[in-house]
Amino acid sequence: MWDVIVAERLALADLLDSLSPEEWGRPSLCRSWTVHDVAAHMTMQQLGLAGLVGVAMRWRGSMARTTREAARRRAADRAPAQIVAEIRETAPRHRHTVGVSRLETLTDLLVHTQDIAVPLGRRHDMPPKAxxxxxxxxxxxxxxxxxxxxxxxxxxxxxxxxxxxxxxxxxxxxxxxxxxxxxxxxxxxxxxxxxxxxxxxxxxxxxx
CATH class of the missing domain: 3.30.1050 (Nonspecific Lipid-transfer Protein; Chain A)
Structure with a gap:
């Protein structure tokens, strides 16, 4: 499973690297999330306890709203090139965020890659077995x-x-x-x- 996760992280970095500045600002399939927001969220797949506590301290009443706001803050702090570099650099690490398993990491990666690709008319084939x-x-x-x-x-x-x-x-x-x-x-x-x-x-x- 980790081989698939690493490969999909690198494929996502390649996809993001090919986007124009205008495409980074477009809506994703996630309601109220831009492509930039979703990409920034994908840099949060390996949060340790301190990082998770930092997100929780800005609680917005639900996990969905809290996660969205954390992604927006990351997007505001990181240019597209920085996000791509971070995803590519951390891709080989066999790590997932504290409190979830590698199964959630895999699911997040597969679905959010489509959240970016589909509205932009880009094709990324999802591996069926994964x-x-x-x-x-x-x-x-x-x-x-x-x-x-x-x-x-x-x-x-x-x-x-x-x-x-x-x-x-x-x-x-x-x-x-x-x-x-x-x-x-x-x-x-x-x-x-x-x-x-x-x-x-x-x-x-x-x-x-």
Missing amino acids: AAVAATRMLTMRWPPPLPSARAAAGFRLTATDTDWTWGSGLGVQGPMSALLLTCCGRDVARSELSGPGAPDLIARLSR
Whole structure:
């Protein structure tokens, strides 16, 4: 898994290195986050206890708001070239932020790379087997609390069309592994790639 994480960190650095100044300021798939914000957030994958305490001391009422504000502060303090250099320099380290596992590190990396690439019209193929590991974690995790989009998948049988992965029971929903992971992580951009008898019901549930 660490080999995949390192490779995806370096691929993200290459992607960011190719962006124009105008693209850094564009909206990402994360609501209210720019590409610059998301890229800055990706420099926070290896926070130690002191760094985590520093983020927590600026609590904004929820983990989502606190994380967003921390990313915005980093983006304000770091030029694009600095962010790229930091991601590339720290990529080989087998470290993750205190309080989470390497599974969250992998998921964060796979999904946030798409948050940057998709709205810019850039293509970055998500490795299906790694996405399957991340999706399983998202759908079975108890801590941190699962996302509402992951809870919405309960009662459906999800099946990947490009790797050997199935989860759950109920009406069937099929799609590429990347589309299933993005959907479970609350991104609606990949819902058009879903098919099967359960797809309309799952999409309707997610929309609510």
